[in-house]
Amino acid sequence: MNDRDPALRRIEEALASLDTAKRPPPGWQAGVLAATRSPRPRWRPRAVSMAAAALAVIAILVFVLQRTRPDATQLSLNIIVHPGPMNQRGQPAGLGDTLEASASGAPHLAIWIYRNETELVVACPGGSSCVETDGRLRASVPLDAVGTYSVVALSSEGHLPAPQGKLDEDVAAAARRGATNRTESRTVN
Amino acid sequence: MHDSDRSDNEPRERDAVPVPDRPSGPSPEVPDPDQDILDRIHVGDLDLVIRMMMDRYGEAVFRFCCSRLRNDAAAEDVNQNIFIQAHRDLCSFAGRSTLRAWLFAIARHRVLDALKGNKISANSDPIDEWHSLSIADQRPDASERIDDIRLVNALRECLETLPEPILSSVLLRYQQGLSFEEMAQMNGDKPGTLRARVARALPRLRRCIEYKTGGTV
Numbered sequence: 001m002n003d004r005d006p007a008l009r010r011i012e013e014a015l016a017s018l019d020t021a022k023r024p025p026p027g028w029q030a031g032v033l034a035a036t037r038s039p040r041p042r043w044r045p046r047a048v049s050m051a052a053a054a055l056a057v058i059a060i061l062v063f064v065l066q067r068t069r070p071d072a073t074q075l076s077l078n079i080i081v082h083p084g085p086m087n088q089r090g091q092p093a094g095l096g097d098t099l100e101a102s103a104s105g106a107p108h109l110a111i112w113i114y115r116n117e118t119e120l121v122v123a124c125p126g127g128s129s130c131v132e133t134d135g136r137l138r139a140s141v142p143l144d145a146v147g148t149y150s151v152v153a154l155s156s157e158g159h160l161p162a163p164q165g166k167l168d169e170d171v172a173a174a175a176r177r178g179a180t181n182r183t184e185s186r187t188v189n
Numbered sequence: 190m191h192d193s194d195r196s197d198n199e200p201r202e203r204d205a206v207p208v209p210d211r212p213s214g215p216s217p218e219v220p221d222p223d224q225d226i227l228d229r230i231h232v233g234d235l236d237l238v239i240r241m242m243m244d245r246y247g248e249a250v251f252r253f254c255c256s257r258l259r260n261d262a263a264a265e266d267v268n269q270n271i272f273i274q275a276h277r278d279l280c281s282f283a284g285r286s287t288l289r290a291w292l293f294a295i296a297r298h299r300v301l302d303a304l305k306g307n308k309i310s311a312n313s314d315p316i317d318e319w320h321s322l323s324i325a326d327q328r329p330d331a332s333e334r335i336d337d338i339r340l341v342n343a344l345r346e347c348l349e350t351l352p353e354p355i356l357s358s359v360l361l362r363y364q365q366g367l368s369f370e371e372m373a374q375m376n377g378d379k380p381g382t383l384r385a386r387v388a389r390a391l392p393r394l395r396r397c398i399e400y401k402t403g404g405t406v
Contacts, residue, residue: 007395007406008391008392008395008406009403010249010406011340011395011398011406012363012391012396013390014337014340014341014344014365015344015359015360015365016364016366017341018252018256018341018344018345018360019252019255019256019364020252021257022248022251022252022261023248023251024248024265024268025265028247028265028268028269029240029243029247031269032239032240032243032269032272032273032276033236033240034278035269035273036236036239036273036276049222065251090307122229159269161274162265162269172262189203
């Protein structure tokens with residue numbers, strides 16, 4: 001970029017290469033998406049803010065009233081294994097099957113699936129294997145390698161951290177932020 | 190008010206080197222590389238927009254955070270918060286700058302917040318011991334050329350001695366490749382001011398590196 005002084009050009013090149021090896025951790029995008037899933041105002045001039053404040057009071061009253069009803073935001077996790085062509089009847093999970101996990105709970109929700117607790121294979125929301133419909137997350141993963149697949153559903157009032165790739169550490173990090181979780185596993189032999 | 194304002198306004202033409210520019214920000218003649226994302230903003234598909242932005246700029250923003258914070262864990266948190274804020278504020282993006290410049294403006298502010306919050310050194314004292322030495326003083330043995338590893342290590346330390354507006358300008362210019370016009374869109378400075386700021390910084394970095402390593406860049 002600078003052809004007048006080789007030393008300065010070398011400094012420019014060093015600046016350009018600074019921290020090129022740095023990458024954000026796996027699943028970081030899922031953390032962002034989870035954080036952005038909560039409803040937010042798109043346009044809020046002052047007059048509307050006043051009305052919003054009044055509505056907020058009403059919403060609080062409704063919320064208090066609903067506390068007496070069963071908690072609709074309680075975390076739930078369901079797992080279904082769809083048998084593949086290689087699976088024999090009656091086998092709980094086998095190579096070629098597809099594991100589908102669905103979870104509900106609000107407002108911040110995520111499904112993380114690990115293989116052998118140390119390999120993050122799905123971080124939902126995020127990725128093509130993750131679908132969200134009507135406040136319910138659904139993630140699927142092909143069981144294409146042997147091991148134990150641990151499915152963790154998390155729900156939190158605040159933002160969930162991005163999973164780093166190790167089940168115990170990720171769940172502990174989420175718990176530190178007040179998240180609740182449910183975990184189930186399936187083993188493929 | 191940064192201490193850097195003082196040094197940034199000092200006439201130091203002796204040190205300044207001409208800095209060539211790159212293609213500028215939004216221009217009718219230059220197609221915007223983010224036009225596909227802008228099209229999605231206009232139709233309100235914000236979730237898709239933020240995914241596209243994360244795919245395109247996630248690593249670059251993270252690099253910027255790492256270089257400024259020098260703490261990977263802090264950089265991860267700040268990087269996430271930058272895109273969360275971008276998603277929240279996309280509706281207010283008016284196109285007065287490139288999308289990239291807008292995103293890096295958010296990044297710069299969030300990094301500064303993190304530096305203040307964590308009481309990480311914000312380079313409040315830009316005057317280092319090397320700064321007052323003459324060029325001749327700093328090269329007692331100019332025969333040794335610094336190898337790349339030592340150069341980068343010294344560069345990291347020397348960047349920390351630059352005051353904030355200069356440090357961010359240098360990184361945005363050379364690490365991220367923003368044009369001076371794009372950088373001007375971020376904070377209201379004039380492109381010429383930014384160009385002069387960066388031009389003055391390079392010889393300072395060189396002196397600092399050579400002082401710290403005892404070699405020649």
